[in-house]
Amino acid sequence: MSELAHPIEHHHDEEGTRLGFWLFLYTELFLFAAFFLVYAVYRSSHLEDFKLAAESLNTGIGAVNTVILLTSSLTMVLSLDALKKGAIKAAKVLLMVTIALGAAFLVIKSFEWGAKFEHHLFLQTAKGIAAGHGSPLLTPGEEMLPVGQVLFYGLYFIMTGTHALHIIIGGIWMLVVLFWMSKGSINQEKPGVLERCGLYWHLVDVIWIFLFPLYYLVA
Amino acid sequence: MNTHEQTQSFRLPILVFAGLIVLTVLTVLLSGLDVGNMGALLIAMSLASIKASLVLYYFMHLNHEPLIFKLFLGVAFLTLLVIFVLTFSDYSFRVIA
CATH class of the missing domain: 1.20.5 (Single alpha-helices involved in coiled-coils or other helix-helix interfaces)
Structure with a gap:
């Protein structure tokens, strides 16, 4: 009877939700950590090949993409800041800029990948080379790139590919948040969803901060 | 006081961002140094760790x-x-x- 007299209130623990989200972020971190571990082991056993292969990546493109992601993190922080102050319009514009920057990152990345495809460096296998898809980087007489370089390019595509997938998911999430902000269900009093979307976006940025020097610089 | 706090909360992320850009430029410049494999790796990973810490602490609001x-x-x-x-x-x- 007393339960009927006091209907159960919907309890929402914002701090607990955030802590739970951080736990999820650590599972993402460990997903990438496994890739970084494989990179570290193969780099130590095929150092010369890794250095040679890394020279084929364009440092300028990598640096530009780093600046793009860092800027998108800033606009995300400012967007959440604006929302918490009640400046919905500013928050929406800043979120749109963040989405645009994420899209720019992907466009640049796709051009970079495209150039590698043209050189047949994608998932290079002995079978593909036998079928006449040998890389022009090979010197005549060589059947296949040295195993260390195949490992480097394989890891490059898997790690930047998984990272790009996270950029796509983050972008879709931001579009949904933008829609909910227009509908008014995300607002100054309830900024939680944008806050978690931002945490996710920043983690993707943190991963790139480590990917950039390992693939584009340490040659 | 309130307006002061608001400009403060606006200024800090921009300062952190400027720091991140400076560290990125530093990472690219220092990668040209001839300090051997371990030296280059140590410099690059140290700078990346500082950048990651800045993002975690200020952008992801671990400070609060x-x-x-x-x-x-x-x-x-x-x-x-x-x-x-x-x-x-x-x-x-x-x-x-």
Whole structure:
């Protein structure tokens, strides 16, 4: 009877939700950590090949993409800041800029990948080379790139590919948040969803901060 | 006081961002140094760690979170450290043909 007299209130623990989200972020971190571990082991056993292969990546493109992601993190922080102050319009514009920057990152990345495809460096296998898809980087007489370089390019595509997938998911999430902000269900009093979307976006940025020097610089 | 706080909260992320850009430029410039493989790796990873810390602490607002959030980060970091150290305590002593 007393339960009927006091209907159960919907309890929402914002701090607990955030802590739970951080736990999820650590599972993402460990997903990438496994890739970084494989990179570290193969780099130590095929150092010369890794250095040679890394020279084929364009440092300028990598640096530009780093600046793009860092800027998108800033606009995300400012967007959440604006929302918490009640400046919905500013928050929406800043979120749109963040989405645009994420899209720019992907466009640049796709051009970079495209150039590698043209050189047949994608998932290079002995079978593909036998079928006449040998890389022009090979010197005549060589059947296949040295195993260390195949490992480097394989890891490059898997790690930047998984990272790009996270950029796509983050972008879709931001579009949904933008829609909910227009509908008014995300607002100054309830900024939680944008806050978690931002945490996710920043983690993707943190991963790139480590990917950039390992693939584009340490040659 | 309120307006002051608002400009403050606006200024800090931009300062952190400027720091991140400076560190990125530094990472690219220092990668040209001839300090050997381990030296280059050490410089690049140290700078990346500082950048990651800035993002975690200021952009992901760990500076405003209670102690438990920082403990979680510490546990995650230590676990990673153990995994990497154990892996290399094996691989470093293997004889690879």
